[in-house]
Amino acid sequence: MDKFVIEGGFPLKGKLKVNGAKNAALPLMAGCLLTEGISRLENVPSLIDILTMSQVLEGLGVKVRRKNRTLEIDTTHLSYYEAPYKPVKLLRASTLILGPLLARLGHARVCLPGGCNIGRRPVDLHIKGLRQLGARIEVNNGYIEAHTKGNLQGSSIYLNVPSVGATENLMLAASLARGITLIRNASSSPEVVDVANFLKRAGVKIEGEGTNLIKIEGVRQLNSVHHRIIPDRIEAGTLIIAAIITKGEISLEEICSNHLTSLFVKLRQMGAEIEAADRRVKVKGGNLLKPIRVETLPYPGFSTDLQPQITALACLARGTSVIRETIFENRFTHVPGLRKMGAEIKVGTSQVRTKGVSCLKGTVVRAPDIRGGAALTLAGLAAEGRTEIEGIHHLDRGYEGLEEKLSKLGANITRVED
Numbered sequence: 268m269d270k271f272v273i274e275g276g277f278p279l280k281g282k283l284k285v286n287g288a289k290n291a292a293l294p295l296m297a298g299c300l301l302t303e304g305i306s307r308l309e310n311v312p313s314l315i316d317i318l319t320m321s322q323v324l325e326g327l328g329v330k331v332r333r334k335n336r337t338l339e340i341d342t343t344h345l346s347y348y349e350a351p352y353k354p355v356k357l358l359r360a361s362t363l364i365l366g367p368l369l370a371r372l373g374h375a376r377v378c379l380p381g382g383c384n385i386g387r388r389p390v391d392l393h394i395k396g397l398r399q400l401g402a403r404i405e406v407n408n409g410y411i412e413a414h415t416k417g418n419l420q421g422s423s424i425y426l427n428v429p430s431v432g433a434t435e436n437l438m439l440a441a442s443l444a445r446g447i448t449l450i451r452n453a454s455s456s457p458e459v460v461d462v463a464n465f466l467k468r469a470g471v472k473i474e475g476e477g478t479n480l481i482k483i484e485g486v487r488q489l490n491s492v493h494h495r496i497i498p499d500r501i502e503a504g505t506l507i508i509a510a511i512i513t514k515g516e517i518s519l520e521e522i523c524s525n526h527l528t529s530l531f532v533k534l535r536q537m538g539a540e541i542e543a544a545d546r547r548v549k550v551k552g553g554n555l556l557k558p559i560r561v562e563t564l565p566y567p568g569f570s571t572d573l574q575p576q577i578t579a580l581a582c583l584a585r586g587t588s589v590i591r592e593t594i595f596e597n598r599f600t601h602v603p604g605l606r607k608m609g610a611e612i613k614v615g616t617s618q619v620r621t622k623g624v625s626c627l628k629g630t631v632v633r634a635p636d637i638r639g640g641a642a643l644t645l646a647g648l649a650a651e652g653r654t655e656i657e658g659i660h661h662l663d664r665g666y667e668g669l670e671e672k673l674s675k676l677g678a679n680i681t682r683v684e685d
C-alpha cells in the first residue's frame with residue numbers, strides 16, 4: 268500500500284490541464300453496452316475505477332482496449348448477462364450495467380453493490396424505475412436478478428431523490444424501450460447531460476437533460492458512438508481548493524467553469540480571488556480566509572464530492588464555519604484525520620462546525636475514501652512539517668497521478684511504497 272509524504276507550506280503556482288470526468292466515464296462505459304460494434308470514449312482518465320469497470324465489461328464478453336486516452340469498447344461478442352462478482356463488488360457504479368444489459372439481452376444478474384463508508388448507498392430507485400419499465404426484478408442472496416419479456420416499455424417515472432446513478436441507469440434502459448419514458452425529479456448533473464449527449468449521438472431522442480424532467484424516446488438499435496468525455500469538475504474543484512489552502516496562484520485549463528458555479532460562489536465568500544472564463548479559471552489564495560456556511564445539495568447545488576475538501580479549507584478560516592451534508596449519511600470520515608492535524612471540528616447530525624486555527628500540523632493520517640483522502644492531502648499541503656497519508660489507493664480510484672499534478676504546481680509531495 269503506497270502512501271503520500273508531504274512537506275507542507277509550499278504555495279502552489281503554475282498551470283495545469285484537468286482530466287476527463289470519472290463520474291461521466293463510468294456511466295458511459297456502461298452505456299456502450301447498448302451500442303452495436305465498437306464505440307470510442309475519448310479523454311478517459313487512467314484510474315482504478317475505470318480499470319475495474321473495464322473488468323466488469325470484459326466479464327460480459329465485451330472487449331475493452333485503451334489507446335492513450337481513448338477507450339475502444341467492442342460489444343460484438345457481448346453474450347453474458349451475469350457480471351463478474353469481484354470487480355462489481357469493488358465498484359458501486361457497476362450497478363449502471365443493469366439497465367443496458369436488461370435492455371440489450373433481456374436478462375441481467377448483478378450482485379448488490381457494497382455500501383461504503385460514506386453511506387448505505389441503496390439502489391432501490393434503480394430497481395423501482397426498471398420495474399416501471401416492465402422488468403421483473405428479484406433481489407435475493409445479495410444478487411439483483413432482472414428479466415424482461417421482449418422489449419422494455421416506456422413509462423413515467425418519479426425519483427423521490429434526484430439520484431445521479433438512478434437517472435443514468437434509467438436513461439440507458441429507456442433508450443431501447445418501446446415508446447416514451449419520462450424521468451421526473453431527475454438529476455440535472457453535468458455527467459447526466461454527458462450521458463444524454465452520448466445517447467443522442469447513438470440515435471436516441473432525448474429532451475430535458477440538465478433539468479429535472481428528462482424525456483427519452485426509445486429506438487430499436489443504437490449505433491456505435493465516438494464521444495469525448497467532459498472535464499472532471501471534482502478534480503478541478505479539488506485543485507482549486509489546493510491552490511487556496513496553500514495561498515498559491517494557479518490556472519486550470521480544459522475545464523467547464525459553469526459546472527463549478529456553486530464552488531466559486533463559496534470560495535469568493537471565503538476571500539479567494541477567482542477569475543473564471545468558459546474553459547479556464549485563474550485562482551489566487553493568500554487573503555485572510557473568512558468562515559463559511561455550506562450545504563451540499565443535488566447539482567447545481569454545492570457538490571457533496573467537494574464537501575470534505577472545503578471542510579479542510581474551513582479549518583483554517585478565521586472564525587466558525589458550518590458545513591451541512593445532505594446527500595450522504597456519513598460523509599465525515601475525513602474529520603478524525605483533520606483533528607489529528609490540529610483542526611477544531613465538532614460533528615453534529617449531518618453537519619460539522621469548524622473553528623479556524625492558525626495552522627495545522629503534519630502527522631501520519633489514513634485516507635478513508637476518495638474525497639476524504641483528497642481533503643487530508645490538501646490539509647497536508649498547508650500544514651507545518653511533514654504529513655504522511657496512508658491508504659492512498661483510495662485516491663488512485665478517483666484522481667490520476669494527483670501527486671504528479673501537485674508536484675508540477677510546486678508542492679513537496681512524493682509517493683512512497685508503504
Ligand code: EPZ
Pocket residue numbers: 289290291293359360386387388389390391392393394428429430431432433458571572594595596637638665
Ligand atoms: C454519484 O453516486 C457519484 N458517483 C458520487 O461520486 C456522488 O457523490 C453522487 O452521485 C452524488 O449524488 C458516480 O457518479 C460514479 P446518488 P450515486 O444515487 O449515483 C440515495 C465520488 O466521490 N439513493 O446520486 O451512487 C443515496 O443513498 C462519488 O466520485 C437512494 O436512496 O449517488 C444518496 O443518499 C462518491 N436510492 C443519494 O440518493 C437509490 O436507489 C444520492 O445518491 C440511489 C440513491
